[in-house]
Amino acid sequence: MENALKFYIDGRWVEPCGTDRMAVINPATEQAFGEIAMGNLDDVDAAVHAARRAFPAFAETSPASRRQLLERVLAAFMNRYDEIADAVMQEVGAPKALSHDWQAGIGRRHLEQLLLTLDTFEFQKKRGTTLISQEPVGVVALITPWNWPINQIVCKVAPALAAGCTMVLKPSEIAPINALLFAQVMHEAGVPAGVFNLINGDGPTVGAALAAHRDVDMVSFTGSTRAGTEIARLAAPTVKRVHQELGGKSANILLDDVDLELAVTSGVDSCFGNSGQSCNAPTRMLVPVALHDQAVEIARRAARAHTLGAPDDAATRMGPVISERQFDAIQKMIGIGIEEGAQLVCGGLGRPAHLPTGYYVQPTIFANVTQDMTISREEIFGPVLVIQPYETDADAVSMANDSVFGLAAYVQSPDVERARKVALQMRAGSVYINYPNWDASAPFGGYKQSGNGREYAEFGLEAFLETKGIVGWGA
Known part of the structure; x- marks a missing residue:
């Protein structure tokens, strides 16, 4: 697809800093059907710095304007719905009906649910003479898996956007095409430059660099418990928030x-x-x-x-x-x-x-x-x-x-x-x-080694918010 060998940084499709490439394999045929660029530390820096530059202005936007932006994202998503479903079918191997009705369908439903959530969500409320203000956590790194790829992309990107955060998405390198299409969705929806950035790469290189980066305020990760513990270790020195949805044996x-x-x-x-x-x-x-x-x-x-x-x-x-x-x-x-x-x-x-x-x-x-x-x-x-x-x-x-x-x-x-x-x-x-x-309105997340925090609806939105109490605000 167009731009498969590029990254989406600061509102533009840009050439990667390195030359590493990776084939995208169709698991039904064991044959490559595409190729993506693989990021390095310089790409991570470029994407994170774009998000950091964009954060102050985007954090000041109103919840109403961010809701309007999400409406445009939903419209653009629906325009590319069939492309996204077909991409998941080809790169994940999910049967056509599953790819169309559920793999892509859940992405749509998360967007619709979050729009409903924003209709009643209170970013500010009074408690006596104290103002409780919920504000964006900052620059967030979103690391998503291959099994339900567009589901996990949307259930992180959408609430981060609604909260007023800026972000860098690293999708799974073995199911990346749907993510590249989603970057096009974000561009077509008019998401401001630097608010949403995408780089491809593997976990030990790009994922690890994002988790450890001093200018990343939060990491939201979905994947194996083994990888989740490594991300938490890398994030610990900067005391950033780590939100994890990990393995299960239900x-x-x-x-x-x-x-x-x-x-x-x-x-x-x-x-x-x-x-x-x-x-x-x-x-x-x-x-x-x-x-x-x-x-x-x-x-x-x-x-x-x-x-x-x-x-x-x-x-x-x-x-x-x-x-x-x-x-x-x-x-x-x-x-x-x-x-x-x-x-x-x-x-x-x-x-x-x-x-x-x-x-x-x-x-x-x-x-x-x-x-x-x-x-x-x-x-x-x-x-x-x-x-x-x-x-x-x-x-x-x-x-x-x-x-x-x-x-x-x-x-x-x-x-x-x-x-x-x-x-x-x-x-x-x-x-x-x-x-x-x-x-789509039920909280999703685990106890014990299945992770921490919750996703979906207001639970996912709250994950990307800091709580500030302003005491003495007045009546």
């Missing part, structure tokens, strides 16, 4: 009164969506021991419905995983599950026989999984579901919470009061009762 508790066919099938579908590459996917299905074998057979049938194939084939329900590296990591975890004695229900090692090319992972289910097994404890980030039997509700809650992660949890029961009681005991940032519709 439990899905099926209570003993569920419609088992519906609950298991929906759980399999939710786990395998986006080829299992969702940090909040319900990858641990906890079922009553008496229902375990029946649940396993339902899960086996449900897995067969996840047809693997080319993302642009209308019959495809599951595409490839993102990269050879990801494919190999998932294969390793499947091998560990087999070695540790879990019951392999379906799927397993290797590509499907009919798809020798592409990073296709067979939809895999393990049963009779115990709490000490690696596949029960470590994030796999692929289409792998583990089924674990439990004895009592209390056992299920204990097993679900016995994890270093706490991003999401799921509870299934026709008895809503019973499900609510269990939900309140979950040590997770999001709990979903009976597979509800996605809610």
Whole structure:
């Protein structure tokens, strides 16, 4: 695409400082379909300094004017909606319907929700004779992942913009095309020069430099827990704010009164969506021991419905995983599950026989999984579901919470009061009762090693604001 070998800095498409390049691989074909420039420390400095220069003026703009700017961003986003969806399909490998309806669709919904949020959000309020003022945190570095790329870009950029911050975006270098298109959206919407900047690059170079940069006031990062801890370490000397959305190993508790066919099938579908590459996917299905074998057979049938194939084939329900590296990591975890004695229900090692090319992972289910097994404890980030039997509700809650992660949890029961009681005991940032519709106004983020802070709606907006109390303001 146009400008793929450039960066967007200070309102212009500019040549990178270095000459490093990286191929963009289509995971369905294993072939390059494009190339991007890779940034270096000089590019980071240029982008951060542009954001720093732009901050004083943009911070002084009114919330009403920033809302109008976001309306223009939404309009420009919709003008390029199909381009963005097609880019995600090609670089991530998400099936066409998923790319159009959800990958790009969530970006639209975040913008719409934030516009609604701004209609009622109070940037200033009185408490007696004290004025409480919420003001932009400053220059922010936004480091986003490849699995839901435009979702994570928009849910960071939009609230940062609404707060009055200026920013530097470093998208994933293995899914960068949708981000370059989004930079065009921002330009076409008339975002002032220097307010939004984009540079491509890898984590150890560009990501690390942004995290450590003395002129960056905040880092918002979504990705692995391992990378998140490194970003926090790099950011510590400058005491900048670090906002993280990290890994997960989410439990899905099926209570003993569920419609088992519906609950298991929906759980399999939710786990395998986006080829299992969702940090909040319900990858641990906890079922009553008496229902375990029946649940396993339902899960086996449900897995067969996840047809693997080319993302642009209308019959495809599951595409490839993102990269050879990801494919190999998932294969390793499947091998560990087999070695540790879990019951392999379906799927397993290797590509499907009919798809020798592409990073296709067979939809895999393990049963009779115990709490000490690696596949029960470590994030796999692929289409792998583990089924674990439990004895009592209390056992299920204990097993679900016995994890270093706490991003999401799921509870299934026709008895809503019973499900609510269990939900309140979950040590997770999001709990979903009976597979509800996605809610753009709900907070998103995790407990424990799943991160800190929250995204979406006013929760995401507040993440980019500092709170100032002016005592003695008066009546």
